[in-house]
Amino acid sequence: MVQAPPPRRVPRRIVDGVLFLDKPQGLSSNHALQQARRLLNAAKGGHTGTLDPMATGLLPLTFGEATKFSQTLLDADKAYDATVLLGVTTTTADAEGEVLDTRPVHVSDAQLAAALAQLRGEIEQVPPMYSALKHHGKALYEYAREGVEIPRAPRRVTIHRLELLERAGDALRIRVDCSKGTYIRTLASDLGALLGCGAHLTALRRTRIGPFALDAAIPLADFDACAPAARDAALAPVDALLVHMPCVSLDADQARSLTHGQAARGCAGEAGQAYRVYHAGRFLGVATLAEGGLLVPTRLVSTADQ
Structure with missing residues (x-):
């Protein structure tokens, strides 16, 4: 008797963004994350600090490139x-x-x-x-x-x-x-x-x-009931957790230096301050301004598709 081949696993998708979830009672934060990750079929996910299973409410979840900034809210009120x-x-x-x-x-x-x-x-x-x-x-x-x-x-x-x-x-x-x-x-x-x-x-x-309120969150049951396209649309952008940071826009040469791991020259601002960095409206990551107008990359997102 010929055995049927095992079912093929659907490959995980590259999903980038932040889901502001309203966690239900009875689930651990990790369980809620894994359910949301399964619904998105996301390759990579994380959360920004746990809630006890008994607790409900705001639980920001990060996916893909947004996981690089999961620690941002740990120090928040x-x-x-x-x-x-x-x-x-x-x-x-x-x-x-x-x-x-x-x-x-x-x-x-x-x-x-x-x-x-x-x-x-x-x-x-x-x-x-x-x-x-x-x-x-x-x-x-x-x-x-x-x-x-x-x-x-x-x-x-x-x-x-x-x-x-x-x-x-x-x-x-x-x-x-x-x-x-x-x-x-x-x-x-x-x-x-x-x-x-x-x-x-x-x-x-x-x-x-921090600056994020529960009224912007989606209950897990509602997220589960969404069509796949609506789930993707519910995600906030990769830089959503960084709204408290000042931002700086770079020209093409400065952006090229930064995305190659080098300091961008000719930047103005407060030395020692961390900035959200953009080029032509595209988020590049976080960098810190050093003396002499040098903007030093701290954590960059992938720009392979640019």
Whole structure:
């Protein structure tokens, strides 16, 4: 009996651009990336910083040449809407952990307002054990699952805004604007500690990263339902994550030097500043201006098709 040949794999496409995704609950950031990459049949993809599986909201995904700039948003401020339940503490400081303790809640609105005020501005947070931070090359959550507690040094973060949106009994809806490295789970736990009743995070939605807001994002289910051409059209350009940078336009000779890995001469601007670089409207990459008007390439995109 002659066996049928195995089905041919469809080759991956070269896809360049940024997808501002509204991640659903229950998916890891990597799982969401792989689903979007499969829908685009993209050869290369990455993301710009993880969201916990429990969390929803803005998750920018990068494809092709845009992956070179995935790190751009790691240092950006972020904003979240969160739900916190007072009176219950868990092993993970969120709803995915096991309940450690339950206490009665006798917290007035004035006490709540005072506790929130203490958590605004520059504060120190101890990173949770259930996090992806590494200790001797191993994620802290792996130690936590083994019942091993690793000492963690507190980290300084900035809470730019911490606002109570609604209180319904022991459940609070809050809005947080914060610096990079802030753990909203830890913020919820610290709030409960200040109030003396304990607390944990029950829902989290990221609404902003740097200059990018959730209202520009597409839900994964909607992206899945799109026709292939519409999926490609939903991608922002390769330079979409760099809008915070000033830009410079080069002439043909300057562009030729830069794309060959050499400094472009005769450029004006602030020494030490990174710039988005263009020629004839085409994005070339990122370069840094050195003394003497030399624009030194930092990270260039492929120009093989030019």
